[in-house]
Amino acid sequence: MSNVFNFSAGPAMMPKAVLEQAQRELLNWQEQQTSVMEVSHRGKLFMELITQADKDFRELYHIPDNYKILFLQGGARGQFAALPMNLANNKGKALYLTSGHWSSTAAKEARLFTDVEEVNILKDGKLETGNLDFSDVAEQYDYVHYCPNETISGVEIFDVPNVGDAVLVADMSSNILSREIDVNQFGVIYAGAQKNLGPAGITIVIVREDLIGNARKETPSIWNYEVQSKSDSMINTPPTFAWYLCSLVFKHLLATGGVTAMAKRNREKAALLYAYLDQSDFYxxxxxxxxxxxxxxxxxxxxxxxxxxxxxxxxxAGLQALKGHKVLGGMRASIYNAMPIEGVQALIAFMQKFEAENK
Structure with a gap:
């Protein structure tokens, strides 16, 4: 089945080299004659794994020392609630910049915990020039939230909103590690793992240290950033296998040129597919x-x-999961980090054939 390419929006394909390593180690991790899924999460070997994963992720994304990295559960949806519980504790309101389904869904969830003002930053499906400067109003809010990549509509925001000295929060579930960013511009970055980081079941939260320790008293401990930070993200038993696979993905990315090289590959893949679409009067x-x-x-x-x-x-033909989301219909090719350019080339070849047969 080497000619099968998985274009799923998530859970998405993972690097083949990572899956092969996990397969080799499945029954005998670290010469323990057992699986990583069967060892204590607080044992010496697993604690070494999570320490190295933190180090590797910091190196990949150039994460400063004054940020904590939490490996949590509950997906991005869990963070939709955790954010206002941890951050909306002073001014009692947050600003949500919406650009599609997921940013709107995050705003809806946040309203359960704080006052939310919502601004649609797209006009006729297009981001207007200068439409991301909120520096004159942002400090009225405990934080400003946006989603730089909307998976359903295929809209990506490449510029970072200007919020002055206010706290900027980004849901990077679908584009984390896909291109370089300056982490210092953000108070919190969060991402479900199942697109670029690893399998479903683990969620990464990058949070600036000065934002930790201000959660509302009624915040459940599992959603409390301070509790999780002090507990090494282990207030409960963590998803150890997912954490292990993320650690392998980090090492794989470092070994293949890091985020800079990955960004170049991603631009090349997308440019190839969009160039074909632009010249076609069928799609x-x-x-x-x-x-x-x-x-x-x-x-x-x-x-x-x-x-x-x-x-x-x-x-x-071996090109899987191309059906568009039910909200939008049509087709959607998700070409995350693990998708090789050969997959995009195979998709274009099929599109050409289908167009010729059905025009």
């Missing part, structure tokens, strides 16, 4: 060029029956 991508996602490429034929036929035939 359409409806995202403004400046906001086209490098991770999730959406497209359609404009005909629901033809779209369904495309997905069915693509699946039979």
């Amino acid at each position: 359409q991508n409806n995202v403004a060029k400046n906001n086209r996602s490098l991770m999730n490429v959406t497209f359609t034929t404009g005909d629901d029956e033809l779209n369904a036929k495309f997905v069915a035939e693509a699946t039979a």
Whole structure:
């Protein structure tokens, strides 16, 4: 099945080299004659693993020492609630910059815990020039939240909102480690692992230390950043196998050029696919060029029956999970870090064939 390419939006494909290493070590990790899933999470070997994972992730993303890295559970949805419980404790309100389904969903959840003001930063599906300067109002809020990549619509925001000295929070679930960022611009970055970091079941939170320790008294301990930080993200038994796989992904990325090299590969993959879409009068991508996602490429034929036929035939040809999200329809090719350029080339070849047969 080496000719199968998985375009799933998440859980997404993982690097083959990582899966092969995990397969080799599955029954005998660290010469223990047992699996990493079966050892104590507080044992010496696993504690060494998490210490090295923290170090490797810091190196990959150039994370300063005044930030804590938490490996939590509950996915990004869990953080939708954890954020206001930990941060909205002074001014009693937060600003949410919405650009699609997930940023709007995060705002809806936050309203259960604090007052939320919501600003749609897209106009006719396009990010307007200068539309990300909130420095004159941001300090009225405990934090400002946005989602730089919307997986459903295939919209990515490449500029970082200007919030002055206010706290900026980013949901990077679908584009973390895909390109370089300056972590110092953010108070909190969070991401579900199941797209670029590892398998579903673990969530990374990068939080500036001065923001820890201010949670509301009613905040459950599992969502309390201070409690989790002091407990090495182990207030309860963590998802050890997922943590282990993330540690292998970090090492793999470091060995293959880091985030700089990965960003170059991602730009090349996306450019190839968008170039084909732009020259085709059979398929359409409806995202403004400046906001086209490098991770999730959406497209359609404009005909629901033809779209369904495309997905069915693509699946039979070994191109999996190309059906678009139910909110939007059409097709979606998720080309996260682990997708090789050969997968994009195979998709384009199929698209050409399908177009020729159905035009």
